Amino acid sequence: MDPIFTLPYSEYAAISAFSKIFTKKKYAILVPSSRQQAGIDFAVMKGGTQRVLRVQVKSSRAYEHVDTATSKNKNHKPRMTLWFGNFRKRYRPGMADLYLLLGVYPAYSLLKPVSRAAWKTILLVIGDREMGRILRSLQTPTGQDERFFYVGFDPPERGSVDEVTLTRGAGARRKVSWSRFLLDNRRHRILRMLH
DSSP states (O other): OOOOOOOOOHHHHHHHHHHHSTTTEEEEOOOOOOTTTTOOOOEEEEETTEEEEEEEEEEEEEEEEOSSOOOTTOOOSSSEEEEEETTTOOOOSOSSSEEEEEEEEOOOOSSSOOTTTEEEEEEEEEEEEHHHHHHHOOOTTTBBBBBEEEEEEEESSSSSSOOOEEESBBBBGGOOEEEGGGGHHHHHHHHHHOO
C-alpha cells in the first residue's frame, strides 16, 4: 500500500500557478517530505543547474464587504479583503527567496451569482528583502506597530485581478497600491531569478 501525502490547499494552488510558469521540461517543483519543514513550503529548481528558489506561502480567505460607493469614489472600499498576520518576529532574512500571499475568493459575476463552489485565487509575489522591509514598516494610522495587514481588491467579472491595495498597515497613507506584486506583474522577475 502506498502512503498518502497531502498538501494544504494554499500550497497546492500556489504550486499549480507556478507550474504554468515553470514548465516540467526546464524546471522541477520540489515539496519537502515533512510538513514541519521550517522556512519553505516548496522550491523551484532549474533543471541541469543548482539554481533553486525557496518559497514560503501565506494564505487567507477573502472577506467580502458590501459597499455602495463606486470605485471612482475616494471613499470606496474594496469588495474583498485578505487578512494576514504581521510575522515580523518570526521572519528571518534568507530563509526563503520568495513569499507568496495567496487569497481565495468566491468567483461570481457582479450581476449574476454562480455556484458557491466556484472559487478563484489571487497570488502576490514578494521577494525576501522586500518582505522584511514591508513587515518592519507596517503601522497603524497613528504610527504604532501594526499586528495585521489587509490587502483589498475588487473581483473582476472576467479575467484576473489587476489592482490590489494595502488597506491596513499602510500607516497614515491609509491605502498603498500593491498591484506590482501580482503574479502576472512579477512573472519575468521570477524567471530572471533562476537564470
